[in-house]
Amino acid sequence: MPYLFDSQLMLWTLFARPQILDAFDNIELEVLRWQGTGKRLHKYGGIQFDFNGKEIGHIHSNGLLDIRFNRKIKAQLLAENRITDHHVFEKSGWISFYIENENDAQYAKELLRKAYEGLYDHLHR
Amino acid sequence: MNTRTIQILKGFIVSNLFSVGLIGVSKYLFSRGGQPIFIFSEFVIIPILMGMICAWFWKDLNLPGRKKALYACLDIFLVLAFSYIFLGEGVICLVIVSPLIFGFLMLGVFVGFKLFKRNDENLNVSIIAILVFVFVNDSLSKHNYQNRVSDTITINAPPAKVWKNVVAFEKIKQENKYWLFRIGMPSPMQTTVTGYYKGAGRKCIFSNGYTFDEKIITYDEARDLTFDIVGQPRDPEIMNHIDILRGQFLLKDNGNGTTTLTGNSWYKLYVFPTWYYDIWAQSITRNVHLRVMEHIKQLSEK
Numbered sequence: 001m002p003y004l005f006d007s008q009l010m011l012w013t014l015f016a017r018p019q020i021l022d023a024f025d026n027i028e029l030e031v032l033r034w035q036g037t038g039k040r041l042h043k044y045g046g047i048q049f050d051f052n053g054k055e056i057g058h059i060h061s062n063g064l065l066d067i068r069f070n071r072k073i074k075a076q077l078l079a080e081n082r083i084t085d086h087h088v089f090e091k092s093g094w095i096s097f098y099i100e101n102e103n104d105a106q107y108a109k110e111l112l113r114k115a116y117e118g119l120y121d122h123l124h125r
Numbered sequence: 126m127n128t129r130t131i132q133i134l135k136g137f138i139v140s141n142l143f144s145v146g147l148i149g150v151s152k153y154l155f156s157r158g159g160q161p162i163f164i165f166s167e168f169v170i171i172p173i174l175m176g177m178i179c180a181w182f183w184k185d186l187n188l189p190g191r192k193k194a195l196y197a198c199l200d201i202f203l204v205l206a207f208s209y210i211f212l213g214e215g216v217i218c219l220v221i222v223s224p225l226i227f228g229f230l231m232l233g234v235f236v237g238f239k240l241f242k243r244n245d246e247n248l249n250v251s252i253i254a255i256l257v258f259v260f261v262n263d264s265l266s267k268h269n270y271q272n273r274v275s276d277t278i279t280i281n282a283p284p285a286k287v288w289k290n291v292v293a294f295e296k297i298k299q300e301n302k303y304w305l306f307r308i309g310m311p312s313p314m315q316t317t318v319t320g321y322y323k324g325a326g327r328k329c330i331f332s333n334g335y336t337f338d339e340k341i342i343t344y345d346e347a348r349d350l351t352f353d354i355v356g357q358p359r360d361p362e363i364m365n366h367i368d369i370l371r372g373q374f375l376l377k378d379n380g381n382g383t384t385t386l387t388g389n390s391w392y393k394l395y396v397f398p399t400w401y402y403d404i405w406a407q408s409i410t411r412n413v414h415l416r417v418m419e420h421i422k423q424l425s426e427k
Binding site: 001003004007008010011014018021022024025028040041 | 189190191194195198224225227228229231232235239400401
């Protein structure tokens with residue numbers, strides 16, 4: 001069911017904001033260049049990026065990017081005023097960010113890179 | 126025509142031929158000469174396999190996400206066009222089915238790209254074999270699903286006044302609010318009866334002229350009107366998809382000059398999976414109820 005719902009979001013995105021799908025490709029290309037990363041379907045629909053079996057973040061087909069940080073980083077990012085609390089788990093370290101254009105895609109890459117570096121450092125500490 | 130275009134077209138052609146072939150074979154092998162049933166696999170497994178076939182032909186083309194989604198849409202458009210032309214499916218049915226098959230076809234495309242990238246023949250064959258097994262198993266399984274939809278409204282009139290408008294009513298003139306009625310799905314227009322007694326014939330006439338023939342089986346004045354549907358129109362939107370079995374209006378005197386009117390409909394679905402199609406069946410039945418019951422309310426409150 002979640003996958004079916006996400007595919008409807010993709011259909012809507014395809015006709016309403018097709019450039020977002022190009023931005024997804026752009027992000028995917030970038031993230032999959034980083035050492036040890038992979039992608040798969042997210043359990044609630046969308047594409048999930050992993051590092052060493054752990055989730056970096058996922059993008060739903062309407063352009064909603066969700067990433068988990070620790071609360072300290074989340075607070076710093078919230079201060080930048082571009083991200084919001086996670087659309088469901090508001091009180092957690094998860095954040096949400098809507099990708100609506102190419103600039104947003106660039107920021108999304110920066111957010112994913114930050115999460116990736118966190119996981120990378122944790123693994124190599 | 127360059128190689129790239131040929132590969133894209135092969136994806137469309139082979140996936141569509143595969144789906145037509147598999148549906149044809151399954152109908153030939155597994156239908157038991159009775160009521161045709163559209164099983165879960167036809168809307169889930171076949172689109173997944175179609176998506177995987179497309180992925181097989183498109184795997185080396187380095188297609189961007191936008192094109193993958195667009196081509197998946199085109200593939201579905203072809204399936205729907207074939208269903209319209211060769212299977213005689215109605216347009217509204219195709220509108221209803223398209224989100225389901227789009228979702229599973231896209232899933233097939235994604236899984237296919239992942240699988241074929243790994244180039245693991247054993248894994249590929251295993252997954253396809255599992256999907257075919259599920260298809261055959263589903264084709265051989267029994268399918269039976271019945272449900273009831275119930276709606277209630279309060280009418281500011283006593284039961285005796287409401288009753289005469291429940292048994293039969295003049296043409297509904299209000300504009301349709303429900304989006305499926307607005308895009309062409311027939312909506313209820315008028316009801317006629319041959320008499321006011323148990324066993325009398327009743328006709329529910331829809332906006333396109335199609336008629337449901339009904340027989341009153343309970344005539345408990347100002348309380349209960351129950352009727353069996355004895356003849357359904359051969360409308361491609363209904364045929365082989367749903368049977369409306371029984372309808373009922375229950376009137377409850379609230380003791381303050383108002384009446385609670387409850388409309389019940391029993392139906393049987395011939396399309397699966399029901400977790401998807403029953404959402405639509407309930408929504409459509411509910412909107413048929415509400416259109417009729419709002420009309421009864423308006424007539425009774427005059």
